[in-house]
Amino acid sequence: MSAAVELFSEQGFAATTVPQITERAGLTTRTFFRHFADKREVLFGHEDAPTQARAFLAQAPPGMSTAEFIAWGLGLMARERFDGHRDELRVIQALIDSDDSLQERSLRKREMLNSLVGEALRSRGLGEQRARLLAEATVSALYVALDHWLNSDTDVSIDALALKALAGLHADLDGIGTVPRPAPSIQQARRPSSATPN
Amino acid sequence: MSAAVELFSEQGFAATTVPQITERAGLTTRTFFRHFADKREVLFGHEDAPTQARAFLAQAPPGMSTAEFIAWGLGLMARERFDGHRDELRVIQALIDSDDSLQERSLRKREMLNSLVGEALRSRGLGEQRARLLAEATVSALYVALDHWLNSDTDVSIDALALKALAGLHADLDGIGTVPRPAPSIQQARRPSSATPN
Numbered sequence: 001m002s003a004a005v006e007l008f009s010e011q012g013f014a015a016t017t018v019p020q021i022t023e024r025a026g027l028t029t030r031t032f033f034r035h036f037a038d039k040r041e042v043l044f045g046h047e048d049a050p051t052q053a054r055a056f057l058a059q060a061p062p063g064m065s066t067a068e069f070i071a072w073g074l075g076l077m078a079r080e081r082f083d084g085h086r087d088e089l090r091v092i093q094a095l096i097d098s099d100d101s102l103q104e105r106s107l108r109k110r111e112m113l114n115s116l117v118g119e120a121l122r123s124r125g126l127g128e129q130r131a132r133l134l135a136e137a138t139v140s141a142l143y144v145a146l147d148h149w150l151n152s153d154t155d156v157s158i159d160a161l162a163l164k165a166l167a168g169l170h171a172d173l174d175g176i177g178t179v180p181r182p183a184p185s186i187q188q189a190r191r192p193s194s195a196t197p198n
Numbered sequence: 199m200s201a202a203v204e205l206f207s208e209q210g211f212a213a214t215t216v217p218q219i220t221e222r223a224g225l226t227t228r229t230f231f232r233h234f235a236d237k238r239e240v241l242f243g244h245e246d247a248p249t250q251a252r253a254f255l256a257q258a259p260p261g262m263s264t265a266e267f268i269a270w271g272l273g274l275m276a277r278e279r280f281d282g283h284r285d286e287l288r289v290i291q292a293l294i295d296s297d298d299s300l301q302e303r304s305l306r307k308r309e310m311l312n313s314l315v316g317e318a319l320r321s322r323g324l325g326e327q328r329a330r331l332l333a334e335a336t337v338s339a340l341y342v343a344l345d346h347w348l349n350s351d352t353d354v355s356i357d358a359l360a361l362k363a364l365a366g367l368h369a370d371l372d373g374i375g376t377v378p379r380p381a382p383s384i385q386q387a388r389r390p391s392s393a394t395p396n
Contacts, residue, residue: 066370071377107305129342130366136338137331137367144327167375168328169335170368172264177365179269 002088004042009091013039013099040102043092044109050116056080057120069124070138071163073117077142078159082149090150113139141165200286202240207289211237211297238300241290242307248314254278255318267322268336269361271315275340276357280347288348311337339363 003025007016018039022032036042056076060069082089096102118135122128145161148154154161201223205214216237220227234240254274258267280287294300316333320326343359346352352359 065373067372067374068377070371070374126370129346129363130370133335133338133342133363133367134370137335137371140331140334140338144331148327163374163377165327165331166371169331170371170374172324172328172332173268173335173364173368173371174265175263176265176268176361176368179266179361 004039005088005091005095008043008095013095013102040105043095043102044105050112053116054119057116058123060120060124066121066124066126066134069121070134070166071159073120074138074142074159074162078157082146082158086150093150110139110143113142137169138162138166141169202237203286203289203293206241206293211293211300238303241293241300242303248310251314252317255314256321258318258322264319264322264324264332267319268332268364269357271318272336272340272357272360276355280344280356284348291348308337308341311340335367336360336364339367 004016004021007020007024016039018029018032021039021042022029025032057073060072064072096106114132114135117138118131121131121134126134141162142158144165145158148161149156149158156164202214202219205218205222214237216227216230219237219240220230223230255271258270262270294304312330312333314333315336316329319329319332324332339360340356342363343356346359347354347356354362
């Protein structure tokens with residue numbers, strides 16, 4: 001949908017209308033609304049993207065370890081969504097950075113991706129908490145990799161960058177299961193707690 | 199600040215006013231506003247909480263490994279904010295779940311915690327990407343642990359639960375650095391990509 005991205009980029013996201021997009025793209029507005037609920041969706045994917053992604057993930061070859069499944073899923077995503085699209089994605093990223101409602105939508109998309117990956121991991125037998133944490137770490141690694149990939153000229157693919165980030169995380173967590181609960185070492189400056197990280 | 203939490207819980211967050219809170223707590227509104235910018239802050243901590251947290255983290259004993267620092271920080275947080283406050287935190291969690299603006303604030307607080315932990319890790323020598331990913335994984339583990347701790351009667355402390363979750367993540371990522379890029383195995387159902395996870 002680069003006609004829309006071009007227009008957003010030329011005249012701003014807020015100022016661009018769906019009729020302008022369909023005119024530039026040579027579509028009817030009827031066709032547009034068959035694919036997208038609104039103009040934000042052009043940047044964030046079809047409404048049925050989660051269903052598609054779910055179906056893709058369910059087709060993972062059998063017999064993979066958890067780590068292999070993560071690598072497979074990241075490779076699939078890189079091929080489907082990133083490889084060969086870097087310039088367009090840079091424009092989209094700049095658009096998102098410039099608009100609060102797009103940033104909010106971007107956060108919601110990240111949450112949805114966390115859920116999808118968590119669901120796939122649960123369906124492969126991981127417990128609830130373990131699936132959630134691994135899904136969030138994987139999605140974090142994807143976003144860290146995306147940031148680097150968009151803001152550099154690296155020839156390394158997104159999935160390879162994300163896997164490298166996860167390998168670094170694995171190394172940094174080495175020994176985490178055997179650290180004893182440390183004694184408190186800070187006694188000063190206590191005050192009544194506001195008591196939540198939420 | 200349990201006077202406020204009591205009132206929120208009795209009559210709802212939206213319906214509760216600052217004068218009601220100060221009356222119940224036996225404070226002047228002037229004193230209230232010296233500590234809190236608004237009533238939401240009662241649930242989320244003082245405005246200077248990040249500064250305090252930064253100062254605490256900077257006091258970590260020297261010579262710790264990264265994993266030991268994470269364990270130390272989680273232990274500190276558990277002692278300062280969680281241990282002994284489970285009932286109050288359950289009420290606060292229910293309040294947050296019931297109000298959109300509180301949920302949004304909660305997400306922002308989580309982002310702030312990610313930044314704080316990332317900053318502490320960078321100041322200990324970790325590179326930018328590595329610090330960000332480890333910080334996000336640690337905060338994810340804390341929230342996974344919090345969920346379990348609030349919704350069960352476990353006697354295990356939050357920091358021990360979070361460490362156990364991180365140890366599980368470490369195990370699940372085993373071998374992630376050596377998985378070869380898998381060949382594409384899904385050829386059907388390709389369609390032009392909407393090209394972003396954002």
